[in-house]
Structures are given as C-alpha cells and as structure tokens.
Amino acid sequence: MSAPKLAVFGLDCAEPSLVFDRFAADLPTLTGLRNSGLWGKLRSCDPPITCPAWMVMVTGRTPGELGIYGFRNRADRSYTGLNLATSTSIKTDTVWDVAGRAGKNCISFAVPLTFPVKPIRGCQISCWLTPGNDSNFAYPPELKAEINRVIGPYRPDVKFRVEDKEKLYADLNETTDNHFAIAQHLLKTKSWDFFMMVEMGTDRIHHAFWKYFDESHPRHPKGNPQQGWMREYYKKIDAQLARHIDLLPDDTWIAVVSDHGIKGMIGGIFFNEWLANEGYLTLKERAPQKEQIGKAKIDWSKTKAWGDGGYYGRLFLNVRGREPEGIVAPEEVEGLRRELKDKLEALADEQGKNIGTRVLYPEKIYPKVEGFAPDLIVYFGDLAWRSMGTIGGPDKTIYTYENDTGPDDANHAPDGMLILTNKRRFTSGQTGPGERQGMKIHDCAKTYLKLLGVEPSVQIGGTAIDLTGLG
Secondary structure, eight states: OOOSEEEEEEETTOOHHIIIIITGGGOHHHHHHHHHSEEEEEEOOSSOSHHHHHHHHHHOOOHHHHTOOSSEEESSSSSSOEEEOOGGGOOSOOHHHHHHHTTOOEEEESOSSOOSOOOOSEEEEOOTTOOOTTSOOEESTHHHHHHHHHTOSOOOOOOOSOSOHHHHHHHHHHHHHHHHHHHHHHHHHSOOSEEEEEEOHHHHHHHHHHHHHOTTSTTOOTTOTTTTHHHHHHHHHHHHHHHHHHTSOTTEEEEEEOSOEEEEOOEEEEHHHHHHHTTSOOEEEOOSSEEOGGGSEEOGGGOOEEEEOBSSEEEEEOBBTTBTTOOBOGGGHHHHHHHHHHHHHTOBOTTSOBOOOEEEOHHHHOSOOOSSOOSEEEEGGGGTEEEEOOEESSOOOSEESSOBTBOOOEEEESEEEEEEEEHHHHHHTOOOOEEOOSEEGGGHHHHHHHHHTOOOOTTOOSOOOOOTTOO
C-alpha cells in the first residue's frame, strides 16, 4: 500500500472513552473519520507520558532504547545531575528523517521533543518546550518571520497548573486557535507529503479541569460552572479538524492519534517520605517545610534508595561503585529491588485498602536500556496516585490529596487512541473495517512510512499495524 500524502493530527492525552463513546455524538468529524476507517485504543509506552511517548511514536523505539524516561532524566550518576529532554536527546531516525531521505517533503509542527528545531526536508516548528516567540522555533529560520507576519506570535503552551480557571480556559482556547491557524497556513502554503502536528491543549484541559468534569472524581464540585467545558473544547478540536481536512487532497491518508489517555488522580504518595519511614533514606536534617528531593539534606552514608516525583515514580538505588557515596553492595541490588517491589505493591491507602501499585524492572520491559535508567519504575495505584518527590515538614505522612507542583486533577492512563482512514473514504461515507485490537504506539512509525510508500531505515523500530480493509 502506498499513497502520496499522509496527515497525522496528534491530540496529546486525548482519551478514547471520550472520543469513541461519551462525546462521539458531538464530534461529527472524529466520528465520521472513525466510521470510514480503522480505529481503536493505542497502547502507549512505559511510562505513558508525553516525554517520551511522541518520540516513541515517530521512531518506533522504546524509552529504554531512546534513553528518555521522562521530561527530566539523570545526566550522570551524581545525586543532583538532571537533564531536560529536548530534540538533542534524540539520536535515532524519526519518520520525517526517513521520509525526507526518500525525497518526501515533510512538515513537523509542535511534535514534543522538537525544540530546538533541526534541519529537515521541509519545515519544522518546535513544540511546547519552546521558551517563547523570541526563540528560534522554526526551520528554515525565515519561517519564523513569516509566521509572525501572517498569523502573529507563536504561543507554544499555556500555564495550566493555576487557580484562575476562567483565564486558563480563555488562554487555552486562544492558544489552540493559534496552533490551528499556523497549521492551516503550513498546509496551504508549503509543499508536503508528510504532515504531522500535535495539539497539547487536550492534555492541558484534562489536567486542569478533570475534577470539574468527572462526576466520579473524589473531589468533584457538584454543579460547578466548568462542568461542560471539556465537551466544548473537544467540539472545538473537532471543528478545527474539519477545516484542516478540507485542505487535504482527496488521496491523503489521515491519522488522528493520542500518545496516552487520562484518569482521575485520587491523590499523591510522598515517595521519599515512604522510603524514609521504611528506613531506606536518611536525612541529616529535616527541613521545616516540604522541599524537592534535590534540595534535601540527605545522609548518603545511610541511604539505600531515593525517589523522583512526577506522574509516575522513579526509584534509584545508592549503589557502591556506581553512585558517589554508594552503600548498597552490587551483589545486594537484586534482593533489595525485590524487597522494595514487594513492599511498594503492598502499599495501602489511609483506610488500609491496597491501592494497586505496579512496579516494573526497566531491563524487563525494554529490549535495551540506554542512559541512566531508574532501578525501578513505580506506578502508584496503577497511575491513580501521583509520585511526590518532596520530603520534609513536620508531618511524615505519605499521603496527600493536592499536587505538589500546582493544581492538577488527573494522571495518565496507558491507552491512547488511533483513527486511520483516507479522505476519499471519509468524504464518500464509505464504511471502514472498524475497531482494531492490540495496536501499539511503537508500531506507528513503520505504519506511517508504509502509507507513504517509504522503506523504513534500520533505526526505525516496531512493526506496521495491520491495514487490512483500508485498500
């Protein structure tokens, strides 16, 4: 199968249960695309988070192979050395690299981990990591002035962990409109065979408004005025997609995809407080208020393990000969990991009920482990609880029901979504092959290249999704 063009519309964190079920009747474009093609849940990577999930999608490589385990990654074996993931972290081919070498013109717009921009055959505008409109967010460089002249300043992202929800919702809508205006301009004025954009707004509205929308959320305020904002935002996205599809040639393949889903966040576990309470971490001095683990005064001569915060927990062991002041003998590592795994998976809530934590070994879930991976990957409550990296203060409880980095009501779920069809099928109302089971994010890259009629390079991982019924 081959086709001259492929347009990929990425919706970060778009939740399949909303698109396929709860909001389906209000989303004529997405529902029409689904009816004309194949669709289903798309299993994300481990961990199912924006960084690295989108790069997994466009490289076919696992986080272990990429050496990217989150937005922040250990830069070395020191206790404080952290690097922020950027485009410079990506050392393997992407879909647009391979397609470009095959003579295809490509547009990459706002795909996470594309800042700073890199030269491609076509054009690229960087992602939400872009510091602002003053930065060099475009390739070729003259594209920046063009965007500012025709559309106005590029708005990479919104601050979503804020208390002023009305202002946030207005900012989110304006930023989304800015992104789609830029995307329309690129589609209309640039030569392209492969187009890919990612809208982060779907992620931001989930994290900022989930408790207002989800009546089953433990802190849902009944009768709140924000109740319908989630549906209205999805309707906006659907309408924007319709405008963009109108611009596509009739023989264009269309993919609408998300990198992971969403679920309500019950609360958070103070990971390092738990480690301290269990005797694995020792402080020289306890701060009067909670502080990030990187600032805490830790007695490394008495510490076996520490944890990092985020949507999931990363546990690191203080190994002799590996860390600067390591005390865990190398031959004790496996036994200690098993001990910690067993204890973490037995973790209960304040009522004594097991919360369902899952603990993963990186070397067992990745074919290769690059960089400085965690010794254990921890999904507190199977991602219904956030990992809090802070420690200190007068209260040594491990439980919290507020986020330590600002208001946030949701955590990530492991299933995103994929809808795949072509414009001719969509506009003619042709019925597609329907729901497809077992699709995985790692398999998107080869699928995209197959649709473009391009042979993937050896660096592209995964296997192409079964496209039976789309001919």
